[in-house]
Amino acid sequence: MAGEYVLSDLEKWSEQIEALIVQKGLSCYEQQFEICSYEDMLCYEAYVGMPAHYPHWSYGKAYERQKTFYSYNLTGLPYEMVINSDPCIAYLMRDNTLLLQILTIAHVYGHNDFFKNNRMFKENTRAELTVEMFKTHAGRVRDYMADPSIGPKKVERILDAAHALRFQVRRQGEGKPPGKADLAKESPDEIPDRLQSDLLWFLSERGKLAYWERDLISIVREETFYFMPQVETKIMNEGWASYWHYTLLNELNLPQNLHFEFLQRHNLVVRPHEGQLNPYFIGFKMFEYLQKKYGQEKIFEIRQQERDQSFLRRYLNQELCEELCLFKYKIRGVDIVVAEVADEEGWKSIRDDLVTAVGLGMAPEICPRGVEDGVLVLEHIYDGRELEMNYAKETIKYIAELWGGRVDLKTKLNDRDKIIRCTEDKIVSVWDI
Structure with a gap:
């Protein structure tokens, strides 16, 4: 038994959902489900859903935090967790009710279709290599930790810095790695176009780092490109999955008791949140509105072409x-x-x-602009929003750590040009320009 149902019941409803998916025109990867305990779900959540991921103290901290919150009923667990891979992997929590499992399966297929067809995922990830990539990265990190000349503390020092800078990468995709001829043309004192909007890549190439330190940064950078489409499409992705679980379950001819629970659960998922925006709510309501206004073909086109920023700006x-x-x-x-x-x-x-x-x-854009007498000069691309100074002062220390010297970051504070300076000794100060 799983919860209050047998697995054959779950298989029956899953088959009906799969038939409806084909009928509605969704195009999905092969889907695999795994039923897990709430302890396992906490682990998967802490390790961002991956069946294999490199060790780092922040994942253990996330696990303990979520476990404490859950134990004191301060937060719930996700109904499901889905991995953008081919085949697509999803975890269902064993303690879910039968209806919640049915709703979750339909929701998962919505995510699956989005992963396979949205351009952000198609351009930035290779779903068929996802699981193997994370396993390979985990093996390399563990090897460095086990190396007597390196060890866990040195590895975590570099991972801490790389994690702090993980979204300081090229925002429109990874770009092509340079060939030998391209590298030969690049001056050590100038920053080539490929690195001007990719601080993490710049530091991995130009910082005073050992080979294994560069490799750790490349691991974090490569995994960032896997997660970037999920960050860039949170409203669309959750809205699309919610739209389809609602549409599919309304056509399943659920028994009355299950249909009543379905309405309750759905409303809990897409309800507005006090003090913050619920991406499920915004996305679901927008796709529901757009389907009524423009039709099904149009929302499939939107699902394929847009990301959250363009989705909101246009619709x-x-x-x-x-x-x-x-x-x-x-x-x-x-x-x-x-x-x-x-x-x-x-x-x-x-x-x-x-x-x-x-x-x-939501993340400020920090770009390398030059090297002057060994000093790395950065620019904050100012869009009217100032840097949060407490975070900026701590983060620039990580940049100095990877660069191996002084770092100057140009920005604006109170409409005045400023430099946030971090010395090689990690002393931070703010100067007028």
Whole structure:
């Protein structure tokens, strides 16, 4: 027995869902499900879903944190976890009810279709190599840890720095590695185009690092490109999966008791969240609206072509802003003041602010600009949002660690040009330009 059902019941409903998927025109990888305990689900969540991943203290910390929160009913566990791989792997928690397993299976197939067909995933990942890539990386990291001349502390020092900088990579894909002729043309004192928007790659090539340190950075960088499409499509991906679990379960002729639980569970998934945006809610409502307005063929096209920023900019209109009750607020002293509402004047401002806050828009872009007498000069691509100084001061220390010398970061604070400087001894200061 699994929960309050037998596995044959689950297989029967899964077969019906698979038949509906074909009928509706979804195109998926082969799907594999694994039923696991809640302890296993905590582990998979901590290790970002991978059946094999390199060890690092942050994963253990994440596991203990989630386990504590779950034990005190401060948070729930995810109903499922899906890996963008071919075949696609998904974990179902054993304690889920039969209806929750049915809903989750349908939801998983929505993710599967999105992974296979959205251009961000097609351009940046190779699903058939995913599991093997993570296993290979884990083996290399463990080998360095086991090497008496290196050891775990030195490995974690480099991984800590690389993790802090993991999204400082080329945002439109990995780019082609240079050939020998290309490298011969590059000057040590100039930064080639391929590295100007890829700080992590720059540091791995130009920093004062040993071969194994460069390899660790390349591992983190390669895995970042695997996760980037998921970051860039969170609203679309969850909205698409939610739209399809809702559509499919409404056509399954569920018994009344299961249908009632389905409505409850679905509403829990897509309900608005107090104090923050629920990507399931935004994405589901948008795809539901777009299907009614433009038809099924159009939403399949949108699913294939867009990422969150373009999705919101093109399709979040005033009508949807009003339906989703979106508004913009500002902090004034101890008060929170509504600054814009979704009327004819305010909805575009709300949409534009949301566009800048999703995907990699949430991470500042830091680019290498030159090397002057051994000093690495960086530029913060200023878009009206200042760096959070506590994080900036700690992060620049990691850059100096990998560079092996002084680092100057140009930015703006209070509309004035500034330099955040980190010496080789990790002393940080802020200077006027």
